[in-house]
Every structure is written in structure tokens, then in C-alpha cells.
Amino acid sequence: MTIIMKFGGTSVGSVAAVQNVHKIVKERLDKAPIVVVSALSGITDALIKSAKDAEQGRIDDSAIRKKHNDLLKGLGLDDGLVDDELSELLEVLKTIAEEGLTKRSLDHVQSFGERMSSKIVAAYMTKKGMNARALNSYDVGLVTDSNFTEAEIDSCSYENLKKNPLLKEKGIVNVVTGYIAKDHKGDITTLGRGGSDFTAAIIGAALDAEEVQIWTDVDGILTSDPKIVKNAVTIDEISFEEAAELAYFGAKVVHPKTIIPATENNIPVLVLNTHNPSHKGTRIVKSARDAEHGIFKAISSKKNVTIIRIVSSRMLGVYGFLAVIFDIFRNHKIAVDMVSTSEISVSVSVGSKDDIGPLIEDLEKIGSIEVRKKRAIVCIVGKGMKNIPGVSGKIFSVCGDEKINVEMISQGASQVNMGFIVDEGDADRIVVALHRELIEKRR
Ligand code: ADP
Ligand code: ASP
Ligand code: MG
Numbered sequence: 001m002t003i004i005m006k007f008g009g010t011s012v013g014s015v016a017a018v019q020n021v022h023k024i025v026k027e028r029l030d031k032a033p034i035v036v037v038s039a040l041s042g043i044t045d046a047l048i049k050s051a052k053d054a055e056q057g058r059i060d061d062s063a064i065r066k067k068h069n070d071l072l073k074g075l076g077l078d079d080g081l082v083d084d085e086l087s088e089l090l091e092v093l094k095t096i097a098e099e100g101l102t103k104r105s106l107d108h109v110q111s112f113g114e115r116m117s118s119k120i121v122a123a124y125m126t127k128k129g130m131n132a133r134a135l136n137s138y139d140v141g142l143v144t145d146s147n148f149t150e151a152e153i154d155s156c157s158y159e160n161l162k163k164n165p166l167l168k169e170k171g172i173v174n175v176v177t178g179y180i181a182k183d184h185k186g187d188i189t190t191l192g193r194g195g196s197d198f199t200a201a202i203i204g205a206a207l208d209a210e211e212v213q214i215w216t217d218v219d220g221i222l223t224s225d226p227k228i229v230k231n232a233v234t235i236d237e238i239s240f241e242e243a244a245e246l247a248y249f250g251a252k253v254v255h256p257k258t259i260i261p262a263t264e265n266n267i268p269v270l271v272l273n274t275h276n277p278s279h280k281g282t283r284i285v286k287s288a289r290d291a292e293h294g295i296f297k298a299i300s301s302k303k304n305v306t307i308i309r310i311v312s313s314r315m316l317g318v319y320g321f322l323a324v325i326f327d328i329f330r331n332h333k334i335a336v337d338m339v340s341t342s343e344i345s346v347s348v349s350v351g352s353k354d355d356i357g358p359l360i361e362d363l364e365k366i367g368s369i370e371v372r373k374k375r376a377i378v379c380i381v382g383k384g385m386k387n388i389p390g391v392s393g394k395i396f397s398v399c400g401d402e403k404i405n406v407e408m409i410s411q412g413a414s415q416v417n418m419g420f421i422v423d424e425g426d427a428d429r430i431v432v433a434l435h436r437e438l439i440e441k442r443r
Pocket of ligand 3: 253
């Protein structure tokens with residue numbers, strides 16, 4: 001049996017944090033941990049910026065270099081430990097300056113974050129007397145398609161990881177890169193922002209781990225993002241289904257895809273705080289108790305959402321019209337978050353990552369299109385909500401009291417959530433109000 005311990009950016013971003021990581025892992029050596037790490041906090045953003053700057057002819061890796069060198073120095077490690085990665089990064093940036101930036105070269109640039117952090121964490125653990133080594137996930141079997149920046153895992157990865165002798169070796173702590181992988185051609189890919197959690201879950205599923213631990217900078221999954229709601233509290237237990245909804249609709253504490261391999265293999269996921277390791281955090285399990293504070297377990301919000309409204313009096317009600325619409329979305333590979341239909345229109349919400357220009361052109365062939373940007377989805381989760389009368393009345397009366405206009409409403413097909421769309425500028429205010437009325441008052 002093994003456990004997977006994933007440490008996020010802030011958990012490896014400073015001398016004190018890396019020291020904590022070592023201590024936390026050391027206390028769990030009897031569980032044969034496999035460690036998965038993110039890039040140092042802020043480094044993935046800095047790498048993306050360096051790639052974009054290089055495209056404009058400006059090559060500047062100084063901030064990235066400094067952050068890693070300072071950490072090496074602070075930890076008392078060999079100051080040349082990540083020199084190979086830093087020089088390779090510089091070469092890639094020079095190539096981008098000459099040849100332009102592609103999603104493929106952007107992923108190559110981003111990969112250095114996790115490649116360097118894994119080396120640093122493993123070296124520090126070794127220095128402290130632990131038998132540890134850094135491994136690149138793609139060297140132990142993680143394979144994706146070639147959809148750079150949002151690559152999908154190839155199912156062969158599970159078999160590859162399971163068979164890999166390095167991961168099975170006893171008495172050694174492997175420190176594996178999160179977030180990055182390679183496609184079948186051997187080009188480096190990434191799994192989408194925040195994807196290290198997903199790497200941990202994949203490795204956990206492949207090795208049939210006892211549990212996957214997500215070590216971060218908060219005491220587990222809280223009733224809302226503590227950066228928005230200061231009274232948010234830790235949820236002891238949450239179901240895979242509830243956690244998936246929450247993550248998908250904005251709670252970035254776990255990457256939404258993390259839940260899939262865990263659910264399929266029924267592996268508990270624990271969310272824990274590197275800076276407060278004695279806190280018991282949150283357990284994500286197959287079936288969870290209702291929260292002590294009642295039926296509403298947590299509230300999340302996802303900003304930067306666009307609503308596309310398709311009006312077609314001619315077509316609506318015609319057999320297969322929705323299929324036509326969704327075919328267009330599929331052709332453009334644009335994922336739909338929420339849908340609501342009326343007599344003459346279909347409204348669909350999408351995230352902000354994609355360029356929707358070509359999609360809109362195609363949709364215009366079937367109806368008139370209205371695009372509303374800068375919206376936010378608010379999502380309330382709790383399996384106890386289903387079958388309770390008056391739940392939506394309660395939610396929307398809070399919106400009414402706050403004088404917030406609600407644009408689209410959807411009761412999730414899973415029945416553990418209720419979502420609606422508001423103006424982005426109103427999102428934090430309604431989350432705070434809903435938390436106060438639905439959660440704090442019931443504690
Ligand atoms: P890491 O670098 O460890 O992966 P992230 O920044 O990706 O950490 O995720 C942790 C952050 O998620 C927290 O600092 C918090 O602001 C945010 N967050 C959003 N929603 C929630 C929630 N419901 N519970 C806890 N944290 C949340
Ligand atoms: N380093 C990556 C990011 O910042 C992956 C992660 O942190 O999970 O998105
Ligand atoms: Mg994260």
C-alpha cells in the first residue's frame with residue numbers, strides 16, 4: 001500500500017514550506033508515500049509571462065532564476081542544482097524569440113517549473129537523510145494526447161505507471177513532477193492550470209493507493225473560498241460528487257479532474273494544510289454525511305464566464321435543434337457549463353479560455369446570437385438540498401434582498417448543486433450574503 005502526497009505551489013515556495021514538506025513526509029514514511037509537487041508559487045505564471053515576452057523579443061528569465069537560486073541558498077543546497085533546466089529554458093526562450101510562440105513551446109517553457117521544484121524538494125529530503133529522488137512523470141509512464149496546455153491523459157498511462165519499477169521500489173521516496181506529461185511523440189504537454197492535483201489522483205488510481213493527500217495552504221475544503229468569505233469554515237467530509245461540482249464551479253482548492261480517477265477507484269482524497277499539518281482537513285469520499293450546519297454544504301463562484309444566447313423562433317421546438325447547437329460547440333471543442341432553454345431561445349454559458357469568434361460565426365447560421373461577457377456562475381452544493389421544498393426560494397430571496405439580478409438558473413442534473421449566473425461584479429457580494437444566510441445562520 002502506498003499514499004500519494006501532493007504539495008502545491010505555496011507548499012514548496014519558501015524555505016520554511018519545504019522544511020515543512022520534509023517533516024510531513026518523514027512522519028508518514030511507514031505509508032510508503034509518493035510525493036507529487038507543483039512548481040514554486042508564482043513560477044508557472046512567471047514562466048508563461050517569460051514565454052510571451054520572448055515572443056515580443058524580450059528575453060528575461062531573471063525573476064525565475066532568482067526565485068530558484070534564493071531557495072537553493074536558503075535550503076543550503078548545491079547552487080548549481082537546477083542550472084541545466086535554467087539553461088535549457090533560456091534556449092527555448094531564444095527559439096521562441098526567433099520562431100514565435102506556439103502552445104507546444106509554451107508547454108515546454110512551463111515544464112521547467114515542476115522539473116526544478118521536484119529536484120529541489122528531493123535534494124532537500126536527501127540532505128536531511130531521507131532516501132529520495134526526483135522523477136519526471138513522463139519518465140515513469142504519464143502519456144497524454146497532443147492538446148497542448150489542456151492535454152488529456154491517455155488511458156495507457158495507468159498501466160504504464162502501475163508497471164513502472166521505479167514507483168514500486170521500496171525504501172525510497174519518489175518526488176514526481178505534477179502538471180506535466182508527454183504526448184506520444186515525446187513532446188512535453190501540460191494538464192491545464194492547477195493540474196498537479198490531477199497528476200496525484202492519476203498516480204493514486206494507477207497504484208491503487210490507500211489515499212491521495214492534497215497538501216495546500218488552507219485547512220481543507222472550506223464552506224467558501226476564504227479569500228472571499230472570511231467566516232468560511234472547514235468541511236469535515238464531502239462526497240466525490242459534491243466536491244466535483246464545487247471544484248468545477250470555481251473552488252480551485254482541488255482541480256476538478258482530480259475527482260474522476262479517485263471516484264472510479266474509490267480512493268479517498270484528503271485536503272490538508274502544509275502550514276497547519278495537525279488540522280484534520282477535509283475527506284472526500286464516496287458517500288459523505290450532511291454538513292453539521294445543514295443542507296447547504298458550500299458555495300463557490302467561477303468568474304469570467306460568457307453567456308451565449310441563441311434565439312431562433314423558426315427552429316425552437318423543432319426536433320433535434322439542441323443537438324444541432326451542441327454539435328457546433330463540439331466541433332469547436334468548446335465546453336458548455338450551464339444550459340437553459342425557453343420558448344424561443346437557448347442560453348449557454350462557457351468559460352473564458354476559448355476564442356469564441358469562430359463558434360459565434362457558426363451559431364449565427366442557425367439563429368440570432370447575443371453574447372454577454374463578464375458574468376459569474378455561483379454554485380451552491382449539498383446533497384441534502386434535493387427533495388427539500390423551498391430550497392430555490394430561499395436562495396433567490398437572498399439574491400432579491402441583495403438586489404442582485406439572476407440571469408440563468410440550473411439545478412444540476414446531479415441534484416447535489418444549484419447554479420445560477422450573475423454579473424461578475426456582483427459575484428463576491430452574493431457569495432458572502434448566501435454564506436451568511438444559508439450557512440452561518442444555521443451553524
Ligand atoms: P495549491 O498551490 O496548493 O494547489 P491553490 O491556490 O490551487 O493551491 O488552491 C488553494 C486555494 O483555493 C486557497 O488558498 C483558497 O483561496 C482557494 N479556494 C477556493 N475555494 C475554496 C474552498 N471552498 N475551500 C478552500 N479553499 C478554496
Ligand atoms: N504549477 C501549475 C499551475 O500553477 C500546476 C499546479 O500548481 O497544480 O497551474
Ligand atoms: Mg492548485
